[in-house]
Amino acid sequence: MTTIEFEHIAEKLRLRLVKVEREFFADDDKAEDIAQEILTRLWIMRDRVNVQLGVEALAVRMAKNLCVSEWRRQKAHRTVPVDERMSVDNRPTAPVEAKDGEMVLNRALAGLTKSELRLYRMRHEADMDIQQISAATGIGARSVSAMLSTARRKLFETIKRGGYL
Structure with missing residues (x-):
């Protein structure tokens, strides 16, 4: 044109x-x-x-x-009300909900294999990216990504089955 x-x-x-x-x-x-x-x-x-x-x-x-x-x-x-977007932690029940969330996550983490748990912790607790995890473990980046995906899916299913979602 x-x-x-x-x-x-x-x-x-x-x-x-x-x-x-x-x-x-x-x-x-x-x-x-x-x-x-x-x-x-x-x-x-x-x-x-x-x-x-x-x-x-x-x-x-x-x-x-x-x-x-x-x-x-x-x-x-x-979808998230403005009050909750601005100050989630200022609600009186926030500490209790956070503790409950930690407890649920810890129960779900117990269902992972040792290698899945190790990779999950490296990614989410140590805040390492896929390449760093791959270098530290000697596992290929694609395999690390697939194992993390499997671990997250297992966690989600465990939490869902427990009635928390």
């Missing part, structure tokens, strides 16, 4: 994009922001876009994907 073609269809696209975003958020400012983001992305890739294949369909798909991403980001942000 040439610059002239882009300028010709940009306003029509902007109106269509704003309409799509309003269906998601019912917020004119957010709709305008997302429309501008999509038009900017299209401008950057204009030399690779074929007008005959349907620029509007591409733009609408991009807008919907961006809206879904934004909605997910907002949803994830809303």
Whole structure:
């Protein structure tokens, strides 16, 4: 698509994009922001876009994907109440909950093999990365990663079976 073609269809696209975003958020400012983001992305890739294949369909798909991403980001942000995000440790029950959490984790750790436990502690307690663990143990980095993944999965399943999740 040439610059002239882009300028010709940009306003029509902007109106269509704003309409799509309003269906998601019912917020004119957010709709305008997302429309501008999509038009900017299209401008950057204009030399690779074929007008005959349907620029509007591409733009609408991009807008919907961006809206879904934004909605997910907002949803994830809303799942934890503001009071808990700001001061979890200031609640009166925080020390008790922390101690209970440690007890549950220690019980779950008891179910790991010696090598899994050693790697888990190196990663999560000593805060070593995969390469450091590999160098210290002589185990390949891929194997370390796989063993840690298995250990975490075992921990999760043990905690889940215990009714703590």
